Amino acid sequence: MKIRRKTNNCLNCGASLDGIYNYCPKCGQENNDNNVSFRTLLGDFFNTYLAIDSRFGKSIKPFLIKPGWLTNKYIEGKRVSYAHPVRLYLIISIFYFFIVSKVGQNMIAEEDNEVITTNTKKEISATDSLELAKLGLTADSLQRLRDKKNYLKNKTGYSDTDENVKSDSIQHSRTSKDKRSKSSEGLMNIETEDDDFILDRIDFELLDKYKYDKEVSNDQLFDSLQLKELTFWDELLARQSIRVVRSDKEVVAGFILKNLPLMMLILIPLFALILKILYIRQKDQLYIKHIIHALHLHSFAYFFYGISLILISMIIENEDYRVLPFAISFILVTLYALFSFKRVYQQKWMKTIAKFLMTGSIYIVFIFIFFIAEMIISLLIY
Incomplete structure (x- = not known):
């Protein structure tokens, strides 16, 4: 039932109103004062549309077993x-x-955990156990070191190198990528033009490499991609791609599902x-x-x-x-x-x-x- 805050006088024409009137008998305006706080209006909405009363309970049975x-x-x-x-x-x-x-x-969180666990096990199994023994490390201790390092990277922006080294690393990665692309063009006869779709020109391997590195900003990564002249929409897609790739998958999925x-x-x-x-x-x-x-x-x-x-x-x-x-x-x-x-x-x-x-x-x-x-x-x- 709709909630009304009745007044003694019509807010439109000023006529005196009895409490039984839902509408002014003189001008027809509804006898309801909406000049209240947002919190009150929000409460009225929930009480009007989301309150579970006897009518709701009476509707459940036909709703479930009597279609239409x-x-x-x-x-x-x-x-x-x-x-x-x-x-x-x-x-x-x-x-x-x-x-x-x-x-x-x-589901996304479980998938990420499975991927991390699988990759960690593969890297540990591929490491020479003799070399680990020489260093006084076991598979379990290596796992703990990796977990600690990943935790510090994600939470505090920990890194083994300073910003200049990172920038050089990004540039080197990009240069290596370009060299590999050029060599593969000769073998596969594939050419990349500036007018290709923007997502095809983005080096997602580079973005993934620095996904958790808080010392490298999104602007630095964007500049390292060397995408040359871009239209407004191309630049928007490129910057959003960087933002999405470096964000937590659970947060992105939650935003989409919302x-x-x-x-x-x-x-x-x-x-x-x-x-x-x-x-x-x-x-x-x-x-x-x-x-x-x-x-x-x-x-x-x-x-x-x-x-x-x-x-x-x-x-x-x-x-x-x-x-x-x-x-x-x-x-x-x-x-x-x-x-x-x-x-x-x-x-x-x-x-x-x-x-x-x-x-x-x-x-x-x-x-x-x-x-x-x-x-x-x-x-x-x-």
């Missing part, structure tokens, strides 16, 4: 007894995208538009009905996919069985959406299945396009 039933009830005008579609979507989407963000960052809720919120009206076009012959199917239907379908999908992510990341340890929760969720969401189409639009099964498949195919293409665009925009503004 809540959509029909809302369109019929029976809205007081059940949770508002926007409130239902917001509550479940907060749960889902929180899980997606945490699982995504954890924008997913907005992307999906934009896609919901587009999904409703697809439904509007496919059911254009049904004159009684207003666009708002498709919006409500889209909100309920996405809420159901978020709920079960969120549960499956929890099972995969926190409960099921055997990798052979981790695909099972997602497969079950996909089947449930697909069947739920199909039966929801049938109940809401009340067409024969053949037409329902055909339009369901068309909607799904078109929507998957849009999701892919929007996701790629969201990644690119996120990386450009990171």
